[in-house]
Amino acid sequence: MTQAGRQGSPRSGSGRNLPQRNTSGGSAGGGSRGGAAKRSTGFGGDRPHRAPKPREERFVDPDEAGARQGRGATDKPAKPSSRKPSARKPGAKKAPGTPGAPKAKPRTAVPGAAASRAFGSERFGQNLGPLRKPSRRKGPGRDVPQSELHDADGIRLQKVMASAGVASRRVCEEMIAEGRVEVDGQVVTELGVRVDPKTAVIHVDGLRIQLDENLVYMVFNKPKGVVSTMEDPEGRPCISDFLKNTKNKGERLFHVGRLDVATEGLLLLTNDGELANRLTHPSYEVPKTYLVQVRGPFPHGIGAQLKAGVELEDGLASVDSFRLVDSTPGHVLIEVVLHSGKNRIVRRMFDAVGFPVQRLVRVKVGPIGLGDQRQGSIRNLGKQEIGHLLASVGL
Template sequence: MKDINEVKTEKLQKVLARTGMGSRREMERLIETGEVAINGQTAKLGDRVSINDRVTVHGRLVKLVAEEEVPRRVIMYSKPEGELCTRHDPQGRRTVFDRLPKLKGERWISIGRLDINTSGLLLFTTDGELANRLMHPSQQVEREYAVRVMGDVKPEHVKAMVEGVMLEDGMANFTDVQEFGGEGINTWFHVVIMEGRNREVRRLWESQGLTVSRLKRVRYGSIFLDKRARAGEWIELTQQEIDQLSEMAGLEKRRVKGSIDSHDRIERQRKKTRAIRSVNKNHRPN
């Protein structure tokens, strides 16, 4: 029989990810560097901890919290072309993190990436476990893109991309391809893919001798890009939308007592977005 007084332990990388320091995969890499210690001993992958343990990162004490005590926050961001999905760029180019709201004691973790020439929906969360699960191929989370294609798209091209094409990093396919109008160099399609490999949408079209001239992500799982969020703006998701993502990821819904009501939070963030928009109008990259 299980001791009711037994302290719950979890994998170290999962507990660290919950603090907002990064995704679970990022925390695994951090542990491998030897910069994480548990009760004074260098940690290793596979170690488990409870909230009563003393964990340090780079010598600094990390405040551990129980899973049920941490609010799960998610925002959608409308990424414009030309921004990088990295926290810092040595060349000083704008990144998607530059315009996100500031957090105290946490940080935003990107759920997936978009390349520099792709625009549209990016999701960010404070919950590393949620980010990890929604990105993992085993979850089979749909990503939908609007694609403008240059070239004569024939039924056999679509058939091949749905059935599967061997790319340099393995088989890939769209689960759905729908034409959305236009003609010639201005033909639009919507495609659905179940994973997020590098430039996978573009490479699938290129495998058929076709060129993607515009690419925009419009949906990630159950979340559609909100038209109220113009390029370079963000909106915080409602509790209902966060619950849908949590269920999709196989996580329990999390309601923290004393946290901001969803509607109030959304209104506050929209006001901040308008202020950010005003500041960004005057911002010019070096």
């Protein structure tokens, strides 16, 4: 270090650095600022700038640290564990699912982690709530040995699940070991089970995995003035007009339920005939949610009357729930939920209580909702949504 450098950093007798007074006026102050700028940018000065090396933090075992804290810092270090490493266990090098291989231990997943749920990385279907299953009585079940579920010519169960997009193969293996997977109604916990994807019915956490890639499930947000048919002899806008820009154009699809020309909202489109039949069958009681706009003010007691039931020309009709959403001068917005699929049922019920419908939008069918989907658009259902929809009708 130069003489100027030694003078710039005097050391007291106690060994601490003391700041040096500026006795040379403004020029010295300017020089000091310039030197500080050079040092801060890493350029100039009498020695090259060297970035400090990052400190390597030593790994501390929590158990060992807790033991040391209890013993005190002066005690001797703890003896190494006498447990054998996992590599020395019998069958440790064998593939999972083979005879003699150790069983996979269930891993406790972090609550809410996307990897611990079936199809957890999908955009749609994250907040569909618990599975809704129809309250239908089933016959006595029969416990089937897992050996009978095994198909020697089939594909490993975890590979079928991973190919269907459930999760990675490692996570699928953990799901199987934790007893979260069913094949043909039977819980499977063995990793070596092989299944036929064409015939096996697989559920993960109650969600049905649809393995048939030819089946299509879509949501259409129908605008006002569109007819709920694939073709209209009068030339009015219909559903097929909105399918022209999709890859499913020309394919025969069923529209689940109907909406009259003036009603807007959700229509399900699919080529799964069994699902379409169950969704429209009254015994499964699939709920449908509507937003109803009527003139205001809306007197008290009408909602209770709609829940108790009003007499129509084809019998008594009622809503499952009634909720006032918004009220503005001259208009009232109401949400009603009902499972009846009768023609124009919502409009007829509100006509019966003296409040004709001004605007009607269906926003939900079973677990599937429109969300922020724009009018006239069609989107494919996510696999979580398909699983919830199939579970709602017992598939």
